[in-house]
Amino acid sequence: MxxxxxxxxxxxxxxxxxxxxxxxxxxxxxxxxxxxxxxxxxxxxxxxxxxxxxxxxxxxxxxxxxxxxxxxxxxxxxxxxxxxxxxxxxxxxxxxxxxxxxxxxxxxxxxxxxxxxxxxxxxxxxxxxxxxxxxxxxxxxxxxxxxxxxxxxxxxxxxxxVDVSLFRPRPGRDLGLPRPVFLSVGRVAVEKNLEAFLALDLPGSKVVVGDGPALPALAAAHPEVRFLGERHGEALAEVYAAADVFVFPSRTDTFGLVLLEALASGLPVAGLPVPATRDVVGDAPVAVLDDDLRAACLAALDIRSEPCRAYAMTLTxxxxxxxxxxxxxxxxxxxxxxxxxxxxxxxxxxxxxx
Structure with missing residues (x-):
């Protein structure tokens, strides 16, 4: 066919x-x-x-x-x-x-x-x-x-x-930044609600992977955040594997493939309790969804890597x-x-x- x-x-x-x-x-x-x-x-x-x-x-x-x-x-x-x-x-x-x-x-x-x-x-x-x-x-x-x-x-x-052979845990990977590392991946645009993540008072480091029309303004407003630009393939998978929590602040995505990539890499998810995010993670013990995004980020640090990876393995x-x-x-x-x-x-x- x-x-x-x-x-x-x-x-x-x-x-x-x-x-x-x-x-x-x-x-x-x-x-x-x-x-x-x-x-x-x-x-x-x-x-x-x-x-x-x-x-x-x-x-x-x-x-x-x-x-x-x-x-x-x-x-x-x-x-x-x-x-x-x-x-x-x-x-x-x-x-x-x-x-x-x-x-x-x-x-x-x-x-x-x-x-x-x-x-x-x-x-x-x-x-x-x-x-x-x-x-x-x-x-x-x-x-x-x-x-x-x-x-x-x-x-x-x-x-x-999700490609579970590419996106996988890689022990020992490190970005050379203070831990824990909170990571967001996606288009840097107003509709992604990225400011909600960048404005949080969190320990360790915040890292953003992606490009988009809002990048210059957000990078200027948040010099403490590491903006890595676009990454693809192995380079992107390495960043996932070097982080501790994946943060997904979007309210408008219809799915969010990056959620599956993060979970396959062993990363727990912190996000808002919106339908698309809830649909992806379901009832699995792999995410914390809360209107208080900071609380979700901190609570996600307690989630182990193994359940995240196991959940992603079911989604081929x-x-x-x-x-x-x-x-x-x-x-x-x-x-x-x-x-x-x-x-x-x-x-x-x-x-x-x-």
Whole structure:
């Protein structure tokens, strides 16, 4: 099965959407499917106002349609609501091709924080965008419930995973800073509520990994904090392994892959009791969620590393990919091939295990 994923979020952007899509593509190969991406690569782009690190494609007329036809996919999935996603959606509707979408970003909250756009207006547009598809995939139970409550018609859960071979405890790693080390990883932007962490009176050191439009102002306002900029792969995994507590102050994330990366590295989590964070950690003894973020940070120091790692080991990208493929089948956009003659029914294709 050939799956085409249309996405406006792609390199050089570094965010959870890009990491999710790349990890999904690697995982589905072992399940007998393949993913090709329709991205802004090779197209003219313009910077998003007030957010120059995010650039939006300006495709030539007909370019998206020609790329889809050249790729000849069995399934189309639209991951973002930008120009690429919009044109892929329009092509599918014009040609009668069914498609699915996924909801990765709380655009209504982000837009309201940056521009004078009422959240209800953005939610109405998002509902219009996604309801044209056969189903919308969302990462957590609470997000599924919220989208359904906002009028999204068919919402299916698509959980995420983590690379436990890359993100793992690495005894002896040290950043050369006073301990304990409280770490935050992610885009340095106003919607991430990072100031709530930076302003805390905590022992030891505070470290931030990531880039974004708020970095210059926050670095100037908090000279005591170590801002390490963007880190990827092994360099990022080394920083996780050298910290003591992972701090997640966001109120707007739909999931937060960094939570899983931290837990896989053996780091306990301190965060706010918001739905997305609660959905990720569940009832496992791996996090402290409190409206008093300082209290959560200090209490998280008492959590052992082993339960954090054990919890993350249950959340693999292969299982995430299985659910994605099962959702495609459940949405009616794809059907698995029939079993080979003579095979017993219980040996159905492993592609559709949920």
């Amino acid at each position: 050939r799956i085409l994923i249309a996405t406006d979020a792609w390199h050089p952007q570094v965010n959870g959407v890009v990491r999710t899509l790349r990890s999904l593509a690697a995982a589905v190969e072992s399940l007998g499917a393949s993913i090709a991406f329709l991205t802004p690569e090779g197209m003219r782009t313009v910077a998003l106002p007030s957010y120059p690190s995010i650039r939006l494609a300006v495709p030539p007329p007909g370019a998206v349609a020609r790329r889809i036809e050249a790729m000849a996919p069995d399934v189309v999935h639209i991951a973002t609501e930008g120009p690429i996603g919009h044109l892929a959606r329009r092509y599918c509707l014009r040609t009668g091709r069914r498609f699915t979408t996924s909801f990765h970003t709380r655009l209504a909250d982000y837009a309201a924080a940056r521009w004078p756009i009422p959240a209800d207006v953005t939610w109405g547009w998002l509902r219009w965008f996604h309801n044209a598809g056969s189903a919308t995939m969302a990462a957590t139970p609470s997000l599924v419930d919220e989208l359904q409550g906002r009028g999204f018609r068919k919402v299916m859960r698509w959980p995420r995973g 990208w292969e299982e995430s990919a299985r659910r994605f493929l099962a959702n495609l089948q459940g949405a009616g956009v794809w059907s698995p091939p029939p079993p080979a003659p003579g095979r017993r029914e219980e040996r159905r294709s492993h592609l559709v295990r949920a």
